[in-house]
Amino acid sequence: MEQLIPQIVFYTFSLAMVLSAIAVITVRNPVYAALFLILAFVTCACIWMLLEAEFLAITLVLVYVGAVMVLFLFVVMMLDINMDLVQQRFARYLPVSLLVAVIMLIEMLMVVAAKNFTVELFPMPAPHPLGYSNTEALGELLYTKYLFAFEVAAVILVVAIIAAITLTLRKRPNTRHQDPSKQVQVKKEDRLRVVKVETDTEYGKHT
Amino acid sequence: MMEFNTSELTLLIPEMLLLTMACVVLVADLFIPEQRRGITYLLSIATLVFTAIAILRLHDGSAIATTVIMNGAFVRDQLGDVLKLCILGVTGIVFVYSKAYLRERNLFKGEFYVLCLFAVLGMMVIVSSANMLSVYLGIELLALSSYTLVALNRDSGVASESAMKYFVLGAMASGMLLYGISMIYGATGTIDFQTMSEVIAAGGANGMILSFGLVFVVIGLAFKFGAVPFHMWLPDVYEGAPTAVTLFISSAPKLAAVAMALRLLDFGLGGLFEHWQQMLIIMAVLSLMLGNVVAIAQTNIKRMLAYSTIAHVGFMLLGILSGSETGYAAAMFYAITYAIMSAGAFGVVILLSRAGFEAETLDDFAGLNRRNPWYAFVMLSMMASLAGIPPFVGFFAKLQIINAVVDVNLTWLAIVAVIFSVIGVFYYLRIIKLMYMDEPTDEHPISPRVDMAAVLSINGALQLLLSIFAGPLIAVCVIAVSGIPG
Numbered sequence: 129m130e131q132l133i134p135q136i137v138f139y140t141f142s143l144a145m146v147l148s149a150i151a152v153i154t155v156r157n158p159v160y161a162a163l164f165l166i167l168a169f170v171t172c173a174c175i176w177m178l179l180e181a182e183f184l185a186i187t188l189v190l191v192y193v194g195a196v197m198v199l200f201l202f203v204v205m206m207l208d209i210n211m212d213l214v215q216q217r218f219a220r221y222l223p224v225s226l227l228v229a230v231i232m233l234i235e236m237l238m239v240v241a242a243k244n245f246t247v248e249l250f251p252m253p254a255p256h257p258l259g260y261s262n263t264e265a266l267g268e269l270l271y272t273k274y275l276f277a278f279e280v281a282a283v284i285l286v287v288a289i290i291a292a293i294t295l296t297l298r299k300r301p302n303t304r305h306q307d308p309s310k311q312v313q314v315k316k317e318d319r320l321r322v323v324k325v326e327t328d329t330e331y332g333k334h335t
Numbered sequence: 336m337m338e339f340n341t342s343e344l345t346l347l348i349p350e351m352l353l354l355t356m357a358c359v360v361l362v363a364d365l366f367i368p369e370q371r372r373g374i375t376y377l378l379s380i381a382t383l384v385f386t387a388i389a390i391l392r393l394h395d396g397s398a399i400a401t402t403v404i405m406n407g408a409f410v411r412d413q414l415g416d417v418l419k420l421c422i423l424g425v426t427g428i429v430f431v432y433s434k435a436y437l438r439e440r441n442l443f444k445g446e447f448y449v450l451c452l453f454a455v456l457g458m459m460v461i462v463s464s465a466n467m468l469s470v471y472l473g474i475e476l477l478a479l480s481s482y483t484l485v486a487l488n489r490d491s492g493v494a495s496e497s498a499m500k501y502f503v504l505g506a507m508a509s510g511m512l513l514y515g516i517s518m519i520y521g522a523t524g525t526i527d528f529q530t531m532s533e534v535i536a537a538g539g540a541n542g543m544i545l546s547f548g549l550v551f552v553v554i555g556l557a558f559k560f561g562a563v564p565f566h567m568w569l570p571d572v573y574e575g576a577p578t579a580v581t582l583f584i585s586s587a588p589k590l591a592a593v594a595m596a597l598r599l600l601d602f603g604l605g606g607l608f609e610h611w612q613q614m615l616i617i618m619a620v621l622s623l624m625l626g627n628v629v630a631i632a633q634t635n636i637k638r639m640l641a642y643s644t645i646a647h648v649g650f651m652l653l654g655i656l657s658g659s660e661t662g663y664a665a666a667m668f669y670a671i672t673y674a675i676m677s678a679g680a681f682g683v684v685i686l687l688s689r690a691g692f693e694a695e696t697l698d699d700f701a702g703l704n705r706r707n708p709w710y711a712f713v714m715l716s717m718m719a720s721l722a723g724i725p726p727f728v729g730f731f732a733k734l735q736i737i738n739a740v741v742d743v744n745l746t747w748l749a750i751v752a753v754i755f756s757v758i759g760v761f762y763y764l765r766i767i768k769l770m771y772m773d774e775p776t777d778e779h780p781i782s783p784r785v786d787m788a789a790v791l792s793i794n795g796a797l798q799l800l801l802s803i804f805a806g807p808l809i810a811v812c813v814i815a816v817s818g819i820p821g
Contacts, residue, residue, distance in 0.1 A: 294450075
């Protein structure tokens with residue numbers, strides 16, 4: 129009975145994940161596809177919860193659903209994707225890609241078959257005690273065993289920032305900026321010019 | 336708690352120095368006015384020099400012992416040090432050649448140097464990697480910097496298009512590599528090369544999963560090398576990128592690629608030699624065929640050199656697939672000499688370009704001898720060396736590879752390599768013919784700055800000098816690869 133509930137949870141979420149993953153690549157509307165991808169991520173996070181990987185599960189939801197997918201949706205909505213053209217090309221390359229995909233599928237099924245990854249080879253890990261903190265364990269690993277990888281990953285992120293700024297920042301001389309310090313220091317004389325206007329007496333006579 | 340030994344960090348000094356200096360250049364460049372940008376250039380050259388000195392200082396005159404540090408993420412050995420010094424040297428050459436070119440095209444920005452330095456750091460991480468994670472992170476660091484460099488000239492549509500192709504295909508290759516790595520991790524239970532080879536040797540891993548993972552790892556590698564049939568990105572990127580960037584991505588990363596192949600395939604997956612040898616044979620033969628034959632049809636010099644790169648990658652793969660120490664040493668020697676030749680050839684292409692004019696077609700080389708006999712000779716030595724004509728060093732590199740292949744009884748491969756090299760000689764000779772026998776179409780004088788003239792002359796002279804001193808350099812390579820557990 130105590131095995132049953134996790135199994136029900138697992139199969140429910142797995143089914144939802146596989147179905148939404150299929151939907152991602154089959155629905156015609158790209159916005160729906162992005163939304164289905166979010167569903168796939170959320171169900172995947174739930175399965176990770178079952179594996180006691182709480183930190184990763186929450187990160188998946190926060191980072192992928194919260195940040196990456198929102199960006200994705202923005203891009204999808206901003207771009208005017210011509211679906212007819214995409215589908216034309218799809219039909220043209222379908223036979224070849226289908227052949228490759230089927231071969232790949234057979235190969236993958238042979239390799240990832242249940243007999244290669246049996247429960248004996250990969251036994252279920254013992255459940256952690258009650259006060260166990262995933263976050264703490266991860267943090268300890270990151271700053272000791274995987275310190276080098278962690279630092280290199282940080283450098284990659286720096287390069288990503290430099291790349292993004294290099295490729296997008298444009299200094300245009302005629303763009304209008306606000307300069308608060310100038311705005312504050314401005315005096316009445318800078319903005320206002322009092323002009324002495326001669327009254328035109330000739331003109332006055334006519335009226 | 337995990338053990339963490341801070342004394343290990345002394346072995347990381349060259350990498351740390353490079354990283355720190357790259358950040359210093361990045362920040363300092365913000366405060367350097369446009370007309371003093373030369374300071375950034377000098378700082379970057381100084382960074383390379385000091386990193387090289389730091390590597391040499393760790394030697395203390397004796398050969399360095401193979402030491403794995405950072406919990407198996409980083410290995411410091413002879414192979415790594417030799418290749419790192421070569422990478423730093425070639426990058427230095429690139430910096431000198433590209434200065435005038437970048438200045439004339441309004442690309443003389445700090446970002447070029449910073450990104451190149453980060454790419455060098457990525458290469459150093461690849462070269463010194465002792466587990467799958469380091470290899471992957473190094474590749475990503477190198478690749479991300481390279482994509483940006485290709486797109487650096489953002490007003491050029493061609494450059495943006497080629498950067499996009501490079502990015503998409505590169506990301507796909509990384510995906511393939513990661514999938515393969517995950518399979519191998521599933522079969523062996525480790526990402527560490529040393530442990531991995533022990534597990535495989537003990538027969539403790541499922542052969543089917545292993546070879547399945549291996550296929551993906553080899554495909555990922557082939558993408559990064561640009562070996563046929565995973566070469567599609569290479570000609571477009573070489574042609575589309577600014578010549579200064581082509582110069583960079585065609586030279587130094589090839590050294591890192593050879594190191595990556597040696598570390599991954601021999602260090603980690605040496606137990607699967609029979610499997611990967613077959614795959615590399617197919618890719619090597621196809622690369623030699625396609626590279627040499629298609630290069631004949633090119634009229635754009637950058638495209639022609641791109642196909643020539645593919646052919647040379649075929650040769651490097653031949654050295655690796657022979658699986659012997661001589662083969663590895665030959666592949667390493669080949670990569671080093673190729674990086675120098677490629678830098679020189681693109682250096683002359685840059686030399687002929689000037690503000691508002693790109694020397695891109697073969698006809699731009701017509702009558703170069705009349706215009707400037709010395710640089711015509713430099714180009715002649717580059718072309719002859721790339722073709723593998725005897726007094727030049729390219730010949731010795733090819734000879735070493737063919738020797739190694741014959742030694743492991745793959746004579747038919749050696750014959751294929753020789754036949755296609757002979758076919759390939761045609762397009763190198765065509766450039767020499769254009770330079771010496773045709774009338775110049777362009778009378779514009781060639782006047783490089785002093786630094787470029789000096790380095791380019793040395794680069795040309797190296798093609799002859801290295802062949803005289805080929806023996807010692809090959810000996811260095813042999814010592815370097817002897818540290819690899821066979």
